[in-house]
Amino acid sequence: MNHRRVLLASLLGGAVFFGLLSRVDAQATAWVGQIKVSRGIVLLDRDGQRYPAPVGVRLKEGDTILTEANGSVGLMFNDNSTLAMGPNGEVVLERYAYDSTTYMGAFDAYVKRGAVSIEAGNLGRQAPEAVRVKTPLAEIRGQTRSFGVEVEGR
Amino acid sequence: MSHPPFRRLATLAIIVFAIAACTTQRETYVVLPDATGQAGSLQVVSKQGQVLVLDGAYANAQASVGRAPRPAALSQAEIERAFAEALSARPDAPLRFTLYFREGSDELTPESMKALQGVLDAVRKRPAPDVIVVGHTDRVGLLLDNDRLALRRAERIRADLLGAGLPEETVQAAGRGEREPLVATADEQPEPRNRRVEILVR
Numbered sequence: 001m002n003h004r005r006v007l008l009a010s011l012l013g014g015a016v017f018f019g020l021l022s023r024v025d026a027q028a029t030a031w032v033g034q035i036k037v038s039r040g041i042v043l044l045d046r047d048g049q050r051y052p053a054p055v056g057v058r059l060k061e062g063d064t065i066l067t068e069a070n071g072s073v074g075l076m077f078n079d080n081s082t083l084a085m086g087p088n089g090e091v092v093l094e095r096y097a098y099d100s101t102t103y104m105g106a107f108d109a110y111v112k113r114g115a116v117s118i119e120a121g122n123l124g125r126q127a128p129e130a131v132r133v134k135t136p137l138a139e140i141r142g143q144t145r146s147f148g149v150e151v152e153g154r
Numbered sequence: 155m156s157h158p159p160f161r162r163l164a165t166l167a168i169i170v171f172a173i174a175a176c177t178t179q180r181e182t183y184v185v186l187p188d189a190t191g192q193a194g195s196l197q198v199v200s201k202q203g204q205v206l207v208l209d210g211a212y213a214n215a216q217a218s219v220g221r222a223p224r225p226a227a228l229s230q231a232e233i234e235r236a237f238a239e240a241l242s243a244r245p246d247a248p249l250r251f252t253l254y255f256r257e258g259s260d261e262l263t264p265e266s267m268k269a270l271q272g273v274l275d276a277v278r279k280r281p282a283p284d285v286i287v288v289g290h291t292d293r294v295g296l297l298l299d300n301d302r303l304a305l306r307r308a309e310r311i312r313a314d315l316l317g318a319g320l321p322e323e324t325v326q327a328a329g330r331g332e333r334e335p336l337v338a339t340a341d342e343q344p345e346p347r348n349r350r351v352e353i354l355v356r
Contacts, residue, residue: 031323036245036282036356056282058323072243076356078286078326080248086239100288100328101301117186117240128194137181137201137217144194146186148237153178 032096033059037074037084042067064092067114080121081107081131089114094134098123110134115150118142183223184214184233189247198223248286248354249276252336253311255349258294258303260310270311274318276355284356285325287311292348293332293341305329311351 035042035057044053045064051057053065059075067073067089074084079098085091090112098105103126109118111133120142123130133140135151185208187193193211200206200222206215212230217223234241251273253266262270277283289308291300308327315325335348 034282034284034356037243039243072239074243074245076245080354080356082245084240084243084245086237086243089240100286100326101305101330102333115237115240117237117244119188119244135181136179137219138183138223139199140183141197141199142194144185144196145188146193147196148182148184148186148233148240150182150236152180152182 030060031058031078032061032093032098033075033077033081035059035065035073036076036082037072039072040068040070040087042071042073059093061093061096064090066090077107077121079103079105079107079123081123082119082121083109084117086115089116091116102126105130107131108134111149111151112136113151113154115148117146117148119146120144180216180218181223182214182216182226182228182236183208184228184237185209185211186233186237187211245356246280248356251276251353251355253351253353254346255307255351257292257344257346257349260303260307262311270314270318273315273353273355274320277320280355283324285315285320286354286356287315287325287327288352288354289327289329290334290336290348290350290352291332292335292343292345293339294344295342297331301329301331303329304331307349307351311353 035053035055038053038055042053043066044051044057045066065073067085067087069087072086074082076082077096092110094110095106095108103122105123107123107130118133120131124142124145128143129141131142133149135149140149183196183198185193185196196208198206198208198215202222204222206223208215212233214226214228214233215223216226251269253269254263255261256263277285287308289304291304305327308329312325312327316322337345337347339345
């Protein structure tokens with residue numbers, strides 16, 4: 001069809017523009033998620049520095065989230081996966097890679113202590129083994145969307 | 155001689171300490187039902203490579219230092235107690251809106267122009283809103299062209315949302331191409347219901 005060929009040409013012409021866009025996008029998507037719920041004392045450890053972590057704070061690969069005795073926190077990631085943690089918890093966002101076109105990627109979280117509930121989003125839908133939780137004693141992979149891991153006594 | 159009693163005491167202290175460490179250092183793994191009540195299975199792999207499979211809602215296992223993960227019999231109530239604070243801190247599920255396009259274009263249908271207002275209202279109700287715009291196409295044209303068209307549709311709606319005052323860093327655009335049709339069709343078949351963007355307010 002004619003208008004489709006015109007569209008194709010304009011799309012090809014726009015390829016340079018899209019190349020630029022995707023570079024800008026690559027910068028924007030250095031953020032892998034955001035703190036949506038934060039109660040009590042919640043801290044973010046980034047590159048060895050600790051910051052308060054209220055609602056709205058954006059997360060990067062490598063970040064560690066900590067809760068104190070009165071704290072709990074809920075994170076949402078770009079693929080709609082969520083991670084929620086109760087008091088006295090510590091979780092490291094070891095790896096987060098997500099292709100928003102194909103839904104391929106990997107999400108590895110290390111739960112050092114605390115009770116954590118995970119809800120796998122698009123990554124898990126595409127490939128259940130893409131979402132992994134590690135603990136001091138084990139590695140957990142969910143063929144289920146939702147699961148919980150608790151590490152006590154550390 | 156005071157050595158043997160001292161040594162005995164030291165040994166005892168080590169044993170008590172070791173028992174304390176074993177009983178307090180414990181891990182629990184549990185399958186939880188999702189928002190629709192469905193639950194699948196969970197694989198727990200120990201450091202030694204042993205694999206334990208948990209199947210179905212509230213199936214659970216525990217491990218401690220020197221004791222590989224094995225099935226446990228925690229009740230639903232015990233599990234809900236252990237995870238109460240974590241579960242109550244779960245973020246609200248994204249709100250989804252679907253807008254439709256005219257064929258081969260990034261122009262919204264007139265009804266969908268109006269629906270954009272609903273998105274802005276939803277954004278205002280969230281404490282730390284972020285928006286993901288996912289573009290979709292029907293199966294007319296090549297996969298790669300449709301990826302571009304899908305992203306272009308998403309970018310177009312993103313621009314509208316920024317124009318309506320949403321901060322730039324809170325709106326992401328993604329193109330899913332023809333991978334996720336609402337209505338399954340043969341290749342090259344025009345289908346207006348698949349020419350859409352889904353907007354997730356999170």
